[in-house]
Amino acid sequence: MRTSKLAEHIPPSGIRVFFDLVLGMKDVISLGIGEPDFVTPWNVREAAIFSLEEGYTSYTSNKGIIELRKDISGYLENKHDLKYDPEDEILITVGVSEAFDLAVRAIINRGDKILVPEPYYVSYGPLVTLAGGHPVFIRQSPENGFKLTPEDILKHCDNKTKAIILNYPNNPTGVSYTRKELNAIAKVILKKNLIMISDEIYGDLTYDFDHTAFPTLAKMKDRTIYLNGFSKSYAMTGWRIGYACGPKDVIAMMTKIHQYTMLCAPIMSQMAAREALKNGERSTRDMKREYKRRREYVVSGLNEVGLSCHKPEGAFYAFPSIKSSGLSSMEFAKKLLDKERVALVPGTAFGPSCEGYVRISYASSISNIREALVRIKRFLCAQK
Amino acid sequence: MNEILEILEKDARTTPEEIARMTGSSAQAVKKAIKKFEKDGIILKYKTVINKEFVKDEGSDVRALIEVKITPKKDVGFNYLAERIYQFPEVSACYLMSGTYDLLVVVEGKNIHTVSNFVSSKLAPMENVRGTVTHFILKKYKEDGDILRQAKRDKREAISL
Numbered sequence: 310m311r312t313s314k315l316a317e318h319i320p321p322s323g324i325r326v327f328f329d330l331v332l333g334m335k336d337v338i339s340l341g342i343g344e345p346d347f348v349t350p351w352n353v354r355e356a357a358i359f360s361l362e363e364g365y366t367s368y369t370s371n372k373g374i375i376e377l378r379k380d381i382s383g384y385l386e387n388k389h390d391l392k393y394d395p396e397d398e399i400l401i402t403v404g405v406s407e408a409f410d411l412a413v414r415a416i417i418n419r420g421d422k423i424l425v426p427e428p429y430y431v432s433y434g435p436l437v438t439l440a441g442g443h444p445v446f447i448r449q450s451p452e453n454g455f456k457l458t459p460e461d462i463l464k465h466c467d468n469k470t471k472a473i474i475l476n477y478p479n480n481p482t483g484v485s486y487t488r489k490e491l492n493a494i495a496k497v498i499l500k501k502n503l504i505m506i507s508d509e510i511y512g513d514l515t516y517d518f519d520h521t522a523f524p525t526l527a528k529m530k531d532r533t534i535y536l537n538g539f540s541k542s543y544a545m546t547g548w549r550i551g552y553a554c555g556p557k558d559v560i561a562m563m564t565k566i567h568q569y570t571m572l573c574a575p576i577m578s579q580m581a582a583r584e585a586l587k588n589g590e591r592s593t594r595d596m597k598r599e600y601k602r603r604r605e606y607v608v609s610g611l612n613e614v615g616l617s618c619h620k621p622e623g624a625f626y627a628f629p630s631i632k633s634s635g636l637s638s639m640e641f642a643k644k645l646l647d648k649e650r651v652a653l654v655p656g657t658a659f660g661p662s663c664e665g666y667v668r669i670s671y672a673s674s675i676s677n678i679r680e681a682l683v684r685i686k687r688f689l690c691a692q693k
Numbered sequence: 694m695n696e697i698l699e700i701l702e703k704d705a706r707t708t709p710e711e712i713a714r715m716t717g718s719s720a721q722a723v724k725k726a727i728k729k730f731e732k733d734g735i736i737l738k739y740k741t742v743i744n745k746e747f748v749k750d751e752g753s754d755v756r757a758l759i760e761v762k763i764t765p766k767k768d769v770g771f772n773y774l775a776e777r778i779y780q781f782p783e784v785s786a787c788y789l790m791s792g793t794y795d796l797l798v799v800v801e802g803k804n805i806h807t808v809s810n811f812v813s814s815k816l817a818p819m820e821n822v823r824g825t826v827t828h829f830i831l832k833k834y835k836e837d838g839d840i841l842r843q844a845k846r847d848k849r850e851a852i853s854l
Contacts, residue, residue, distance in 0.1 A: 331852045343853045348848075603715070610714065652852050
């Protein structure tokens, strides 16, 4: 079939081949999984079952059921002192993935440049391209712990630059930012008159300080599209449910696109999300404590076996350097899989500048992590 | 709860070195804390949770919950009789309850016979025991927070971004 030039233009995911390799192999210990190893808390699953029994199987309002929007509004006010009007400043989406797509489509005019810090989550660049924009990648230096700096932003701005994407805590690095660091970034955003698309899906998994929501910073609410969801905080990845908050005009624009593509998020997921917000705090807290323990375990373990690794501030990823092995990221991942049956993701999946790094997910039990570390150590010794 | 206790309660085999790694403290400090917990009777012992439903060779034990009504003894109240009851090795748990009876006694035995025998020959005849009601457990679904079935397989894709 004659396919779209624009779609053809999107680089194929080079990582797919490696993924197929992993999926085709048995008895693999995987530290390559980008979702919680917990299942959705039972009260949430039960609420969804009940909603089905009650016959909630219809479309909902395009924006999502008003009760859920109100719950989200209340949650954000309670947690971050952030006020969004449930009527017209909140949109329920099919995960943050859709919310991000809508956000870029709602703001980009052909040729606009969008700043994408690298390492990046894989969908950012392609979705910007599909929306008619140009992603401009900002390579963050490992020396600075892969943290975005205000200078980085300034250096990459020109008169076509429209917006910037920030994902914190970050997938794949786990890096997050203190309020002070974010304030410095906000200043540049204001100076350059940029829109901020803030992907805070891992916000609840911040371990060393309180997570700061970007729109709570001075003068930022009017220029921020805030994205969040239920996948990571409540272990609800498969439910595909997230939300976007922002100024009325942009939410209206996003709703327009959403109504033509998704129509609405699945009603059962919306019902489940209500229960998660109402009674999910304890599960989130318990999961967070467990992740924090694993983080300490994994980071010290990696450093001990000779893979130097910063301590990530959030999410459930560590991003160690594998340069000491003398292998490329992809070689390292393939050989480790082949020799020791441990799966992880080569850093280059998150941008070419991540050569020499791998992403390790600690959304896996301590016993799995323990065994994986033993195998990695054995692997590194055999390489010498 | 203290973090060391929380970790050990989940997996008693976690070594002090590993606990130290998880909590960002030193193995020495963890060992010391554990020693103290043991000394203070906070950590009573370390044991393995066995799903007896799956132990084929010896036919699973029978368990009964027994409601016991008692007349409290002057000065020593319920504790005196409770102590006389919980010392029996057949008793796996004993609680003082609010409500229509006083003690809830959990008794384990090889079969229904041994359990009823224990009730009729040991428990019921005790002085100050005014009556007992025995409930046999037919099936255990969950015990002490553990669901009694085989661990579920991880349903996630082995790799994802």
